[in-house]
Amino acid sequence: MRLLFLGDVVGKAGRTAVTEKLPGLVADLKLDCVVINGENSAHGFGITEAIYQELLDAGADCVTLGNHSWDQREALVFIDRAPRLVRPVNYPAGTPGRGAALVEAKNGAQVLVVNVMGRVFMDAMDDPFAAVEREVEAAPLGRVADAIVVDIHAEATSEKQVMGHLLDGRVSLVIGTHTHVPTADHHVLAGGTAYQSDVGMCGDYDSVIGMDKAEPLRRMREKTPGGKFEPAGGQATLTGLIVEIGANGLATAVTPLRVGGVLEQTGLGRA
Numbered sequence: 001m002r003l004l005f006l007g008d009v010v011g012k013a014g015r016t017a018v019t020e021k022l023p024g025l026v027a028d029l030k031l032d033c034v035v036i037n038g039e040n041s042a043h044g045f046g047i048t049e050a051i052y053q054e055l056l057d058a059g060a061d062c063v064t065l066g067n068h069s070w071d072q073r074e075a076l077v078f079i080d081r082a083p084r085l086v087r088p089v090n091y092p093a094g095t096p097g098r099g100a101a102l103v104e105a106k107n108g109a110q111v112l113v114v115n116v117m118g119r120v121f122m123d124a125m126d127d128p129f130a131a132v133e134r135e136v137e138a139a140p141l142g143r144v145a146d147a148i149v150v151d152i153h154a155e156a157t158s159e160k161q162v163m164g165h166l167l168d169g170r171v172s173l174v175i176g177t178h179t180h181v182p183t184a185d186h187h188v189l190a191g192g193t194a195y196q197s198d199v200g201m202c203g204d205y206d207s208v209i210g211m212d213k214a215e216p217l218r219r220m221r222e223k224t225p226g227g228k229f230e231p232a233g234g235q236a237t238l239t240g241l242i243v244e245i246g247a248n249g250l251a252t253a254v255t256p257l258r259v260g261g262v263l264e265q266t267g268l269g270r271a
């Protein structure tokens, strides 16, 4: 099967790129499953029920979140009726929603999607490694799940690499989100798990991590509170990773995808 993971969708620019381009990508690239990180899809902060539905309508099979999960308070409520929306698994017990979901892909495959937050330079969370281990053990690859995707939403590449090596050979893909900048270390690990430290964002890269440049430039230099962060409104680059997954659920190849906007384009030759 062929799976596409798209990085954090940032604001209207990111959403427009997803709704305009994803349906064509699903057809042209013969995608069996699409997972999208949606934590910044509502004006840069969180997600609404309408936007969640918009991402599904565009072709997403599952939407993951991160440290911005609850920026739109309605997410605390609608997540319980949104079976394809997954928030970090290592929130405290009692947090609304789910940290893992077994979703049916376009080809009928059962895909386990787990979202987890790192702890290095991030909020204090429960142990991310133990939390993911529990989910993978509950739905093992090849027995319950046909493919397993782990979205590690974290700042530090070292923490993401540890998660990759810990799960190597037991999941299809360990992919980093949160930094909004794609890394060039996409490859298949020794045990057959596809890996990339960060997939980047679906947003306007003529920006500071998706936000209009003016306020970050002012705030970092002047060190005073003031203006608001607003999502940059130029044409977005859709940034993702295409993963080829074999019958055993392990990865055989990866191809980075960058379409539209200011980033160097790549990945469309993969049909």
Ligand SMILES: [Fe+2]
Binding pocket: 008, 039, 040, 066, 178, 179, 180
């Ligand atoms: Fe993000």
Ligand SMILES: [Fe+2]
Binding pocket: 039, 066, 067, 068, 153, 177, 178, 179
């Ligand atoms: Fe984040």
